[in-house]
Amino acid sequence: MSIATDSLPRKTAWALFIVSAAGIALYSAPPYLTLDPDWSKIPLNGAYVSHLLWVSVHGVPGAVALLIGPFQFIAGFRSRFPKWHRYMGRIYAMCIVIGSVAGFVSALMSTSGIPAQIGFILLAMAWLFTMWKGYQAARTRRFADHRLWMIRNYALTFAAVLLRVFLGLGSVAMAIWPQVTFSDIYLASIWGSILVCAVLAEWLFVSPSPRGRG
Numbered sequence: 001m002s003i004a005t006d007s008l009p010r011k012t013a014w015a016l017f018i019v020s021a022a023g024i025a026l027y028s029a030p031p032y033l034t035l036d037p038d039w040s041k042i043p044l045n046g047a048y049v050s051h052l053l054w055v056s057v058h059g060v061p062g063a064v065a066l067l068i069g070p071f072q073f074i075a076g077f078r079s080r081f082p083k084w085h086r087y088m089g090r091i092y093a094m095c096i097v098i099g100s101v102a103g104f105v106s107a108l109m110s111t112s113g114i115p116a117q118i119g120f121i122l123l124a125m126a127w128l129f130t131m132w133k134g135y136q137a138a139r140t141r142r143f144a145d146h147r148l149w150m151i152r153n154y155a156l157t158f159a160a161v162l163l164r165v166f167l168g169l170g171s172v173a174m175a176i177w178p179q180v181t182f183s184d185i186y187l188a189s190i191w192g193s194i195l196v197c198a199v200l201a202e203w204l205f206v207s208p209s210p211r212g213r214g
């Protein structure tokens with residue numbers, strides 16, 4: 001995702017991308033800085049006193065990664081400020097490592113039910129795996145591979161944005177169709193956001209020939 005920001009539709013898409021990532025990061029994570037259970041937006045599992053702590057240790061670095069990520073893909077920023085790219089890349093990587101381990105533990109403690117927990121657990125593993133592959137590629141100076149793995153990684157980071165968009169749409173669906181439950185919406189949104197982000201990233205940015213794409 002070396003982003004070409006030359007045309008108006010591209011500029012608009014790029015602006016929407018940054019604004020939605022920043023919006024979700026700044027909206028969802030700050031309450032967890034308080035470590036106050038009353039501010040939690042998810043039901044906490046009474047069996048684990050540390051549940052809120054794990055969700056907070058997950059959500060805050062997740063939000064920082066969401067904020068930093070887009071700038072790493074701007075070719076002009078990378079070439080003009082390579083040191084900043086490396087410095088921000090290290091912060092991003094640390095956020096993913098901490099966020100995915102804490103996300104994994106949060107998933108184990110989650111009250112959302114086994115299908116949702118499995119979605120989160122697989123997502124946490126894929127988040128860490130793609131980060132590792134991207135880091136390894138950068139360390140061995142395989143920059144084309146580094147780019148591809150970081151696109152895959154950020155696509156998973158961005159699933160947090162799409163998840164909240166789907167939950168918003170889901171609340172509209174619940175108002176229209178009373179038989180639809182919150183748990184249906186939550187589960188569909190988790191799996192849907194992962195799938196849509198992963199497929200769109202492969203199709204739009206990883207495929208080798210953008211012009212010949214079917």
Ligand code: HEM
Nearest residue numbers: 028029041059062063103106107110112120123124156160
């Ligand atoms: C991509 C890998 C991610 C995984 C595996 C993951 C996993 C989880 C899990 C398991 C929970 C608890 C949900 C529940 O119990 O129902 C959670 C909540 C949360 N996550 Fe993530 N998450 C990821 C990405 C992110 C990102 C990028 C952010 C950045 C904003 C984020 C921010 C939060 C916040 C703030 C919560 C608390 C619930 C809320 O307020 O919506 N997560 N996440």
